Amino acid sequence: MKHYSPTDYVNWLEEYKVRQKAGLEARKIVASFSKRFFSEHVPCNGFSDIENLEGPEIFFEDELVCILNMEGRKALTWKYYAKKILYYLRQQKILNNLKAFLQQPDDYESYLEGAVYIDQYCNPLSDISLKDIQAQIDSIVELVCKTLRGINSRHPSLAFKAGESSMIMEIELQSQVLDAMNYVLYDQLKFKGNRMDYYNALNLYMHQVLIRRTGIPISMSLLYLTIARQLGVPLEPVNFPSHFLLRWCQGAEG
Structure with missing residues (x-):
């Protein structure tokens, strides 16, 4: 149905x-x-x-x-x-x-959507959808907002609505979001890199990263970037030799 x-x-x-x-x-x-x-x-x-x-x-x-x-x-x-x-x-x-x-034009950037298509292609018999994965990420964003409220109850990210594309320009406010994200992802939810089984294909698939809470730099970075952007922090992917990194775009103040 x-x-x-x-x-x-x-x-x-x-x-x-x-x-x-x-x-x-x-x-x-x-x-x-x-x-x-x-x-x-x-x-x-x-x-x-x-x-x-x-x-x-x-x-x-x-x-x-x-x-x-x-x-x-x-x-x-x-x-x-x-x-x-x-x-x-x-x-x-x-x-x-x-x-x-x-x-799509260059200004249309959805790294999560691209990651989900790759996930679906490699796992065609699994029930994987962008809607479901986005819902799981939204749940993590809610936890981050709860923590962020304890840091700064007037933080502008708390007023963002789902689907909005807004960016926070003040570095201190961005830092508060990242602190809340780090606490929720790594202390509360226990996400971590899979050093013991680095080359396991499951580390690449976003639906598996969310289930197992473990991954490799590219999948963990895409998750982190997606959450940060929803909360107004401008991060950019960097395809470094042999590694995939994120750059915190601090603008003129950086």
């Missing part, structure tokens, strides 16, 4: 018919894969039938998920190819979104 708006009229009978047709088409294609391909990998041109699908793609994906969730060890061959097809469908959609994102 998450694909429907509560304010839109839906002819549920027609919607059911479309869903059933998409389900039959999905099963037909999965069955054809098991007959046509015998090697471990499906060639790129093997997905040509999928690119010409009729009807909503979400219904086709839903049927593939149903196949993957079939009980026990039934239909293992179908499950194998259903997973391959689902990977292809979702990665193509994410790749198109990422290409559109990269074509």
Whole structure:
């Protein structure tokens, strides 16, 4: 039901018919894969039938998920190819979104959105969305604001509304935000760098960084930068050789 708006009229009978047709088409294609391909990998041109699908793609994906969730060890061959097809469908959609994102003008900067697209592409079967990750970050921002209120109850960042793009120019006020952030992230929530398992791919994915509260410089920096910008502190990423750093932009006073 998450694909429907509560304010839109839906002819549920027609919607059911479309869903059933998409389900039959999905099963037909999965069955054809098991007959046509015998090697471990499906060639790129093997997905040509999928690119010409009729009807909503979400219904086709839903049927593939149903196949993957079939009980026990039934239909293992179908499950194998259903997973391959689902990977292809979702990665193509994410790749198109990422290409559109990269074509945005230079003044449109959302490092978090780009990080989420990469996360989604590498984990196409996981339920990852910018909305959910932003909500988790907003929860951290609320904790920072609570701490900041104890430092300076009249701090201008406390008046910022969600989605606002405002910057604080006074260095002392910026420093107060960073102090509150450091306390919440590293003392209260125990975020830390993963020195013991640095090259684990999970360190790169934003949804995993938020769950495990550990990461590597680039993912931890993107999280820190996103929170700081929401609270009006201008930080900039620096692609240093062999490292990814953040720069505190203190302007003329710096």
